[in-house]
Every structure is written in C-alpha cells, then in structure tokens.
Amino acid sequence: MTISPGDFDYISKLVVERSAIVLEPGKEYLVESRMRSLLQETHCPSIRELVQKMVREPNGDLKNKVVDAMTTNETSFFRDLHPFEAMKNVVIPDLLKKRESTRQLNLWCGASSRGQEPYSVAMMLLENFPQLTTWKVHYVASDISEKMLARCREGIYSQLEVNRGLPAPLLVKYFDHRATKWQIKDNIRKWVDFKQINLASHWPHLPRMDIVFMRNVLIYFDPPMKKIILGKIRQILKPDGYLFLGAAETTLNLDDAFQRMDIKQSGCYRLREGQAHPSREPASV
C-alpha cells in the first residue's frame, strides 16, 4: 500500500486543520501505517478510495476517523518510568507539604490516548500516597479524540496492553480480569475526569494546576503552536507547579519561563521565579 502525493496532501491538510498536527513530507509511511486498520474498518480497498469517499461525503464521519487514526499514539503503562519516579520521590512529597493546609491537588494529563498514561499516574498516586483519597483531588485527563476518551472511560485493555509496562502487583490490585480483557477498577476510573480538549483550539475552563502531564504531544505541533500551548500551560500552572514533557521534548527556544529540573530523565519543568500567570483562577484560557 502506497500513498500518492495528492492523497498525502489531502490527509495532511485535513489533519492540520482539525488538530494543528503537522505531517511534513517524509511522513507518508506514518499515514500508510495508520490508515491500514481504518481501511479494513471502512471496507475501503485503498487510501485513494478513502480520500475519494471523504471528498464525496465532506460532512461524513470518515474525516473524524482519519483524524483520530492520525492523532492517536501508541503508548504503554508507566512509559519511560523516570517521570513516575520523579513524581513519587520529589514532586508529590513536595506538593503534599505545600498543600497541607488546603488538602487540595489539581492535576491534568493532557494527552490521554488510550488511557495508559492517566491511569498510570492514578495508580502511582494511590499506591504511594493513599492519604490522597481523603484530599480533594481534581484529576482531569484529556484527549482530542472522543473515540479514545470513550475507550479511556471504559478502561478495558487487552492482555498485550497490560503486559506492556504495567507491574504485575498493580495489575492484580487495580484491574478486574474479564475473559480475554482486563478492566481497570471503578475506584480508579471514577477518580479521573476525562474531557475532550483540542490543545490547538480553545481550551475549556480548567482550574490552576499543580501538575500538568503533557508528554509526547508537543512533538506533533509546529514551533508557533508549541509556543502557544506552552504559553497557555504557563497561565494555568500554579507558580510552584510542575510540568512534565516527553523525553524528546523541550521548552528551550520556545518558552523561557520554564526551567528544566535536574531529576534524572524525567522531563520535569517548573516556572522560573516571577514567570507565573498573575491571576489566581482564570475563567478560561
């Protein structure tokens, strides 16, 4: 299966319009790979036919499916490990002390994908800081794709998915075995407030955050959009809050307000002094 330059152009324009994710020339392989299962699902024999169908039915659901397929990324539980170690050993202990008077914590996981990332954070928190169950924790997890959010809310994973990166003690503690699948238990699912947010568009109201997990998302945007997104994060992050980016991502040359913390390969950032947004509780950003 190969994609013609015209069809690649059509799909990359559709994806950038709807998600601001840039598919530069050279990413044809990625489109071909991501379209493979969609072709099966839609019974289209080729990408050519898929594109023609979108042209014929401009308001059909197929465009959403194509954007979903291009913006959904392979992930795993406890991906990269280091950020979770940093949360456990440094970030949460620090915030528990600083928020002792209010006993309130706001977290946002900005790219939920299939849910492994937000649920990994939730399990890490419950496992190591059980006192948080008596705190007021507002834990938002978002994704651009409603389809992925539905999957997240359901919290059902295949055996291969729970094999990838999930420690066995957490599997037996936080998942129910249902035939060939594993479902995350209700107490974790209900802890996470899944919302649809397109990072490249208007953001809904979000409270000032103590922690923003935005890992492996910025890499899909061009530099101007990365700057806009980091600027918006700056507005909602508390002055002493923490931002986590992916291992291959940086704020360098994009937003000088952030300073990388010296915690082993964690991709953890804080705002430099005096760089936090002044308003205490923005209505929306």
Add this chain to the structure above:
Amino acid sequence: MKALIIDDSRTIRQLLSRILHECGWEVVEAGHGQEALEVLAANSDCRLALVDWNMPVMNGLEFVRSVRGEDKHTDMRIMMVTTENDTSNIILALEAGANEYVMKPFNRDVIEKKIALLGLTAA
C-alpha cells in the same frame, strides 16, 4: 549480565534467548524446573530468571518456591512468562516470590519493559 530461561518449549526458549541477546544478556537455558536448579547451581551469577509455569518434572511455581526457599540467589529477579492468566495464579506466583509476570503471547517490547521495571536495564 546473565539470565536463565526455563521453558519446555524450545521455540519459546529460542525466542526469549534472541530477545535477551539483542538486549545484551548472556543466556543459559533449562527445559524444566529441576534442570533449572542444576543449571543455576553452575551459574550462580544469574541476575534474572524467565520461568514458564507448566513444565514436566518440576513446574515453574515449584521452581520459584524452591529457589526462594533457599538463602542463595536472593538477588536474582524472577519473571514468570506463561499462558496462565488468572488473577489468582498471578497472585500465587507473586506470593511465592516471583517479581514480575508476563502473560503469553508477548513481544520484545513487553519483555524489555518488564526487565526495566525490575531495575535491571534502562527502558
């Protein structure tokens, strides 16, 4: 670092062996638990054991209990690699002293990530 692969299927041993070799491990093998105890006695520097559950002579769970019942090999991490996928069996293996659990089928990424969880190599 050296790893011990215990599985009665030669195909699975070859597959795991290839994955571990590619990750820089030296590998020794056994076809069942009893043989594994003998291999282990001659290879006390094994840092990791990948253990199937259902095997002739001595099964994987009996092997884990036997190894954990001794004072030797206390630093060796044990990872079950098995088709047994009931929660009760996973708990049984962990309680017997296994450190991790992989349900077959698996791929290289699964094995690598689980080894990283055991702190034996970078993810």
